[in-house]
Amino acid sequence: MSSATPTSGSRLLRRLAPAGVLRLGRPSDIWFKPALSVVVSQAPPALTLLALGRLDLVMYTMPGSLCALYAHNRPYLARARVLAWMVLGMVGGLALALLAASLTTDPWVLVTVGALMAAAQKALCDAARIGPPGNVVLTFVTTGSLFVPERLEQLPGHVGLALAAAAWAWVVGMAPGLLRPYGPERRVTAQALRAAAAYAATRGTDEGHQRARATAAAAVRTAWQTLRAAGTRTPQRRALERLLIRAEVALAAPADTDPGPLRVWAHELSTARTVPPVLVGAAEADEDPLGAHTGPTGPHRPWRCRLAPLVPFVVRTALGCALAGYASVALGIGRPAWAVTTAAALHQVNLSHTWNRSIQRVVGNVVGVLVFAALSPLVHRSEVALVLCLLACAFGAEALISRNYWLGSVCVTPMALLVSEFGGSHPAGELIGERIADTLVGALVGFAAALVVVDRKAGHRVRQALTTADTAREHTVRLLAQERPEPAALDAARQRLADALVELRATADAASGEWWPRSLPQEQVMRTEEDGHRTLAATVRRLGLHAPEANTGSITEDAQP
Numbered sequence: 001m002s003s004a005t006p007t008s009g010s011r012l013l014r015r016l017a018p019a020g021v022l023r024l025g026r027p028s029d030i031w032f033k034p035a036l037s038v039v040v041s042q043a044p045p046a047l048t049l050l051a052l053g054r055l056d057l058v059m060y061t062m063p064g065s066l067c068a069l070y071a072h073n074r075p076y077l078a079r080a081r082v083l084a085w086m087v088l089g090m091v092g093g094l095a096l097a098l099l100a101a102s103l104t105t106d107p108w109v110l111v112t113v114g115a116l117m118a119a120a121q122k123a124l125c126d127a128a129r130i131g132p133p134g135n136v137v138l139t140f141v142t143t144g145s146l147f148v149p150e151r152l153e154q155l156p157g158h159v160g161l162a163l164a165a166a167a168w169a170w171v172v173g174m175a176p177g178l179l180r181p182y183g184p185e186r187r188v189t190a191q192a193l194r195a196a197a198a199y200a201a202t203r204g205t206d207e208g209h210q211r212a213r214a215t216a217a218a219a220v221r222t223a224w225q226t227l228r229a230a231g232t233r234t235p236q237r238r239a240l241e242r243l244l245i246r247a248e249v250a251l252a253a254p255a256d257t258d259p260g261p262l263r264v265w266a267h268e269l270s271t272a273r274t275v276p277p278v279l280v281g282a283a284e285a286d287e288d289p290l291g292a293h294t295g296p297t298g299p300h301r302p303w304r305c306r307l308a309p310l311v312p313f314v315v316r317t318a319l320g321c322a323l324a325g326y327a328s329v330a331l332g333i334g335r336p337a338w339a340v341t342t343a344a345a346l347h348q349v350n351l352s353h354t355w356n357r358s359i360q361r362v363v364g365n366v367v368g369v370l371v372f373a374a375l376s377p378l379v380h381r382s383e384v385a386l387v388l389c390l391l392a393c394a395f396g397a398e399a400l401i402s403r404n405y406w407l408g409s410v411c412v413t414p415m416a417l418l419v420s421e422f423g424g425s426h427p428a429g430e431l432i433g434e435r436i437a438d439t440l441v442g443a444l445v446g447f448a449a450a451l452v453v454v455d456r457k458a459g460h461r462v463r464q465a466l467t468t469a470d471t472a473r474e475h476t477v478r479l480l481a482q483e484r485p486e487p488a489a490l491d492a493a494r495q496r497l498a499d500a501l502v503e504l505r506a507t508a509d510a511a512s513g514e515w516w517p518r519s520l521p522q523e524q525v526m527r528t529e530e531d532g533h534r535t536l537a538a539t540v541r542r543l544g545l546h547a548p549e550a551n552t553g554s555i556t557e558d559a560q561p
Contacts, residue, residue, distance in 0.1 A: 021359045023404065026403070027403055029270065030073075031402050033072050033176070035396075035397075035399040038068050038394045038395070039394055040172050041065040041168060044168065045062075045064075046387050046390065046391070055383055055387070057158075059144075060161040060162050062419065064087070064090065064167070064169055065165045065166075066169070067083060067086045067166050068169040068172050069132075069133055070082060070083060070173070071086070071130075071173060072173075073184055073226075074226070075227075075231070076177035076181060077229065078230070079177075080170075085128075086130070087170055089121070093121065093141060093142040094141055095159045096142070097114075097117070098155050098158060098159065102150040102154075103152075105149075107147075107336055108326065111322060111329060111340060114143040114146050114321065114325060116318060117139070118142070119314045119321070121142070121344075122139075122314055122317045125138070127307050135344065136341075136345045139340070143321075143337040143341050143344075182274055184226060184230075185226055185227055186240070186269045186270070186274075188227075190265075190269040191222075191266075192219040192220045192222070194263065195220070196216045196219070196220065196247035196251060197266065198216065199212040199215070199216040199251060199254055200250045202254065203254055213529075214505040217498065218505070218506070227240060227244070243265055246261075248498075251533070312453055316347050316449050316453045320347065320445055320449030321340045321343045321344050321446070323343075323449065324342065324441055324446055327445055328340075333434050335438050336438070338416070343443075343446030343449070346443065346450070347446065349510045352514075354450045355447065359406075360406035360409065361405070361409060361439065364406035364407065368410045368411065368412065369414075371410060371411070372431070372432065373428055375389050379421060390415060393412075393414050397411035397415060416435075454514075458511035458520075459511060459519070459520055462508050462521065462525065465500070465503055465508070466524060469532055472493070472497040473535050476535050476539055487543060490539060490542065491539075494539045497535060500532070501529060508520070508522070508525045
């Protein structure tokens with residue numbers, strides 16, 4: 001017991017080491033898609049209101065336009081559903097916020113409403129795995145709207161503007177499907193092939209092979225899920241399934257796999273406008289040689305099971321947003337919505353990531369207010385310049401944020417400040433001072449909430465994931481022991497084991513970033529992963545799948561059982 005405190009303290013210090021927090025990474029493969037989409041979705045409403053002399057209404061069309069930020073990695077059938085839900089969530093959140101603003105102007109009440117809405121948005125977005133930008137944009141919209149003067153009779157018109165802009169954003173998000181209907185499936189398959197090639201290059205023996213294997217396994221699983229959500233198994237999608245089988249073979253037998261062909265196929269998928277015809281021709285000619293090997297569907301998890309692990313993070317969000325907003329009001333800063341949004345943006349999968357995001361948020365906002373200071377003289381001279389600067393900042397935010405969050409915040413911050421200018425001109429010095437003060441308050445209070453609200457069940461979830469993975473492996477081993485196991489049953493067992501290993505790695509990584517758990521079964525996790533992947537390799541061999549020949553780049557070779 002005497003060593004518990006220093007052990008926890010040293011663990012906390014290790015988690016908060018800021019090494020590499022501001023380092024720039026490679027841009028996303030599709031960084032230009034959300035960047036262009038948000039500009040195309042914002043420009044028509046903004047320019048129309050500019051022509052009508054009603055730029056003050058841009059703050060109501062912008063929430064709808066921001067729906068175009070979502071679901072760019074989803075196949076178009078799934079994207080249509082996700083975007084429709086985001087439209088309902090965005091417009092519904094705006095309506096609730098404006099309703100609250102029309103009923104009261106008490107900042108303490110409005111902060112409380114904003115904190116509760118932020119927590120609900122965090123829970124729903126994480127449980128549904130909406131993906132970037134997650135709940136942050138929703139919270140930005142709703143908290144900002146809470147402090148906008150509103151009357152009940154104005155509510156239908158303002159919500160109608162948001163809904164019209166959101167409908168246009170839905171069209172913008174779906175429009176690329178007319179030209180490249182298989183774009184999302186191609187990209188995610190290419191990512192899986194590249195990750196599998198990186199793992200195959202380690203030959204399963206390099207020091208970093210475990211991390212490469214976990215990355216590749218997660219990429220392959222994501223690709224299967226994407227193909228499953230895409231709809232009908234057309235020849236093009238069957239061709240992509242064939243390549244995913246090759247990626248799985250590389251995971252099972254890295255020492256026998258030449259990474260060269262995997263990289264070639266990934267390059268072809270990334271640069272082509274559609275699935276390469278030679279792949280499609282092979283898929284049509286062999287009458288679906290994959291048989292039962294069509295990849296994991298993943299178990300359906302009830303909402304209760306999805307929400308249960310998120311409880312600590314939802315509580316952190318509610319507490320952090322509420323206290324940050326209260327502190328801003330008590331200090332008389334004047335923009336509590338910014339403090340609430342900052343606190344909501346911090347809370348990530350564990351404490352370590354939350355700390356990193358806190359640093360990135362503060363640095364990005366401080367640099368961003370300097371950008372706004374440079375733009376301020378220009379936007380005060382011309383409304384056209386104001387709209388153009390807003391669109392440029394929106395493009396820059398989405399183009400840069402995949403490099404590092406702080407770099408995207410450099411453009412997000414002036415964009416948020418420019419939005420406040422649509423309601424009337426404000427002194428630049430006043431806006432800059434309030435923005436920096438609210439950012440610091442939100443970051444400090446939000447991170448303090450993450451320290452106080454401890455995820456005590458992180459270790460328990462790791463042990464549950466271990467049990468699930470061990471059970472899946474034992475079931476697969478029993479099937480392998482049979483003289484002639486049914487191929488479909490063996491393949492289903494392989495799929496469940498692959499899913500369990502990916503979940504185990506994700507759960508272990510999340511838990512290792514918390515400072516509270518005093519011991520995690522890291523050695524057991526590594527042992528289970530090693531045993532599980534050996535079992536997967538044996539299963540692949542038993543099913544008759546094999547790696548492509550090392551001296552060929554042919555993409556028509558079949559994986560025959």
